[in-house]
Amino acid sequence: MNKPLVAVVGRPNVGKSTFFNRIVGQRLSIVEDTPGVTRDRIYADGEWQRYAFTLVDTGGIEIKSDEELFQDMRMQAEIAIDNAQVILFFVDGRQGVTSSDHDVADMLRRAGKPVILVVNKIDGPSNDAIYDFYDLGMGDPMPISAAQGLGIGDLLDAMVAYFPDPDELEEEDEAIHIAVVGRPNVGKSSLVNMILNEKRSIVSDIAGTTRDAIDTPFERNGKKYVIIDTAGIRRKAKIEDASIERYSVIRSLMAIRRCDVALILIDGREYATEQDVKIAGLVHEEGKPSVVLVNKWDLVDKETGTLEQHRKRVMNNLSFMNYVPTLYISAKTGQRVNRVLEEADRVVENTRQRIPTGVLNDVINDAISVVEPPSDKGRRLKIYYATQVSTRPPTFVLFVNDPELMHFSYERYLENHLRKAFDFSGTPIRILKRQRN
Ligand code: GDP
Ligand code: GDP
Numbered sequence: 322m323n324k325p326l327v328a329v330v331g332r333p334n335v336g337k338s339t340f341f342n343r344i345v346g347q348r349l350s351i352v353e354d355t356p357g358v359t360r361d362r363i364y365a366d367g368e369w370q371r372y373a374f375t376l377v378d379t380g381g382i383e384i385k386s387d388e389e390l391f392q393d394m395r396m397q398a399e400i401a402i403d404n405a406q407v408i409l410f411f412v413d414g415r416q417g418v419t420s421s422d423h424d425v426a427d428m429l430r431r432a433g434k435p436v437i438l439v440v441n442k443i444d445g446p447s448n449d450a451i452y453d454f455y456d457l458g459m460g461d462p463m464p465i466s467a468a469q470g471l472g473i474g475d476l477l478d479a480m481v482a483y484f485p486d487p488d489e490l491e492e493e494d495e496a497i498h499i500a501v502v503g504r505p506n507v508g509k510s511s512l513v514n515m516i517l518n519e520k521r522s523i524v525s526d527i528a529g530t531t532r533d534a535i536d537t538p539f540e541r542n543g544k545k546y547v548i549i550d551t552a553g554i555r556r557k558a559k560i561e562d563a564s565i566e567r568y569s570v571i572r573s574l575m576a577i578r579r580c581d582v583a584l585i586l587i588d589g590r591e592y593a594t595e596q597d598v599k600i601a602g603l604v605h606e607e608g609k610p611s612v613v614l615v616n617k618w619d620l621v622d623k624e625t626g627t628l629e630q631h632r633k634r635v636m637n638n639l640s641f642m643n644y645v646p647t648l649y650i651s652a653k654t655g656q657r658v659n660r661v662l663e664e665a666d667r668v669v670e671n672t673r674q675r676i677p678t679g680v681l682n683d684v685i686n687d688a689i690s691v692v693e694p695p696s697d698k699g700r701r702l703k704i705y706y707a708t709q710v711s712t713r714p715p716t717f718v719l720f721v722n723d724p725e726l727m728h729f730s731y732e733r734y735l736e737n738h739l740r741k742a743f744d745f746s747g748t749p750i751r752i753l754k755r756q757r758n
Contacts, residue, residue, distance in 0.1 A: 324366070325374045325484045326575070328401030330429070331411030332394065332421055336441040340411070340467040341365065341378050344477075364574065369477040372484050375578065377405065379571060394425050396568050402432035404575040407483045409476075410459060414440040414450045418457065426457040435483045438462045439476060444469050496538060496545035497669055500576040502604065503586030504596050508616040511652035512586065513537075513548055516661065541662060549576045570603070577604055581713075582665045582672075582747075583611040589618045589649065592631065593638040605642045608714040610668035610748040612646050613639070614661065619651040644740060646747050668747025673712050676743060681707050681717070688738035695728040702726035705757055716751040724754035 329337050345365035365376050379397040401408045410429060412422050429436050436459055440451045443464035454462040463479060465472035501509045517539055537548045577583055583604040587597045593613075604611045615635065621627065632647055639645060648664055650657045685707045694702035703722040710718050717739075721727065732752055739750065 325372075325406040326377055326404055326578075327374050327407050327409060327480060328377045328379050328397075328405035329409045329411060330379055330394075330397045330401050330425065332390065332413070332419070332425075335411045335413040336467040337378060337411050340409075340439075340441065340465075341376060343467055343470060343473065344376055364578070369481055371487055372481040373487070374481070374484065377401075377571070377575070390421055391424065394421055395428065398425055398428040398432075400568065400571055400575065402429065402434055403572075404579075405434065407480055408434055408436045409439050409480065410436050411439050411441055412454060412457075412462075414443045414454075414464065417450070418453050422454075422457060426459055430458065436460075437476065437479055440464050441467050443471070496547045497582060497665065498536075498547045498549055498580045499665055500549045500573075500580035500583045500609075501586065502573050502576060502583055502600050504588075504594070504600070507586040507588050508652040509586055512584070512614070512616065512650075512658065512661070515652055515655060515658050516548070544666070546662070549580055570599075573600055574603055574607075577607050577609055580609060582669050583609050584661065584665065585611050585613045585645075586616050587613060587635070589615045589621050589631070592634040598638055601639055601642060601645075605749055608749050608751065610672040610714070611642075612648055612661070612664045612668060612747060615647055615649045616652050618649045618656060619654050642749065644746055644748065644750075664747075671745050672714050672748035674715055674743065674745070675712055676709050676715070678708050681709060684739060684742040685719070685735065688735055691738075692731075692734060695726060695731050697726055700726060702728075702731070710753075714749045714751055715745060716753065718753045718755055720755050720757040722756070722758065724756055727754050 329341060331337050344367045364378075367374055367376050377400075379400050408429060410425065412418070438454060438457060438459040438461070440454055440462045443450060444466045448464050451462040451464045463472065463476050465476055467473075501513055503509055517537060539546055539548070585597070585601050585604060587593050591597075593601070601611070601613070613635065615631070621631075628649055631649075635647060636643060636645075646664060646668070648657060648660060650661065652658065685704060689704060694704060696702065700723065704719050705722075706720045708718055710716050719727075719735075736750060736752060739745065
């Protein structure tokens with residue numbers, strides 16, 4: 322199961338980024354080698370005591386007017402409420418309580434999620450400034466100084482107290498979590514409704530599944546699933562486009578991070594647009610298995626070969642994830658919708674595969690004997706040994722004489738060779754290089 326998510330919410334300038342950076346230190350790793358993907362520092366992993374968690378910076382846009390501030394705070398609160406296990410509500414201890422602090426407090430209170438009220442910029446020993454914040458009705462304010470590093474330990478202690486025990490986290494929930502992602506209007510809600518209405522038995526009040534109101538558990542053929550909702554961004558949005566874009570990315574990312582499999586919906590009248598590619602790129606980079614669902618196929622005039630041609634053009638745009646299967650569906654007529662969960666199951670199975678070391682090395686050696694590893698300035702790459710270190714996604718370590726000698730194209734070749742030998746369709750795989758002399 323995934324790590325607990327902690328959302329950091331608050332007005333601009335209260336010190337959210339300062340705190341974020343302090344917690345994550347140097348551990349921030351943002352990968353940006355997928356075309357079309359640009360990412361803010363939205364997520365970072367942190368650790369405290371025995372607990373691993375993911376911190377989400379929900380804020381961070383430029384605010385120009387009060388109206389925008391209000392919309393921004395509402396978006397932050399909504400995202401936090403929908404997705405986080407704990408919310409850190411940041412306020413500014415130097416400035417005192419403001420009206421927008423009250424607005425946010427109201428929104429958070431109604432959601433019923435655990436909230437810790439963090440009064441930042443308490444740089445010295447005197448805590449008097451925090452008492453005003455009792456007015457917000459969010460319980461005891463916790464004083465910190467993100468800049469000076471004061472009070473951070475107490476805050477993290479209070480935060481992890483809301484987390485499930487890490488030892489129990491593993492077995493918590495065997496249901497397959499499905500994120501349905503895609504641009505507005507591609508048919509996400511229609512598909513979700515169709516899946517839920519068909520052969521459905523919605524399970525309510527299962528321990529552990531109630532924590533997110535937006536998650537819908539159901540069963541099919543005795544198997545448990547949970548659909549994670551990513552809708553919403555259009556609902557009330559009145560703020561400027563750049564912010565909407567940022568918030569849709571955060572929302573999609575939140576869902577993707579929590580899922581076992583992503584269903585990437587695109588519109589069959591197009592061929593994976595720039596924004597589709599961006600969303601698919603997020604799924605790929607998060608290491609999640611996926612299926613591309615080409616929806617609204619009922620609206621497309623078809624002749625012999627239409628589907629194959631369409632698939633070719635889509636895959637051309639998604640060339641960085643050439644492993645992904647496509648399924649042509651109509652969430653309106655129901656065409657092939659019954660195959661969606663089968664495909665999801667299949668790619669989940671593929672991402673959980675463990676390849677025995679002996680077999681893996683046979684395949685790698687075979688690849689090496691067919692195409693010799695690259696060399697540079699007279700030195701040739703030597704691959705001594707391979708082993709799979711983890712699943713979801715399948716991750717392999719190659720012990721080599723010098724990782725620098727591994728060429729991108731050769732790595733791609735090895736990946737393709739592995740994909741020929743094993744069924745990794747639908748799942749990314751990762752290849753790491755370690756030096757051994
Ligand atoms: P954000 O907009 O909420 O992410 O806020 P920032 O982290 O960018 O901080 C806004 C300003 O407050 C910056 O000038 C920080 O240096 C300052 N700041 C942040 N934390 C503290 C603190 O604990 N004490 C003081 N005095 N200033 C702080
Ligand atoms: P979402 O914004 O991605 O959740 O998209 P919706 O499910 O709300 O669908 C947007 C519009 O497309 C609605 O008018 C749907 O009825 C329509 N729609 C969704 N799927 C299909 C489909 O497969 N075929 C057709 N013809 N229309 C569809």
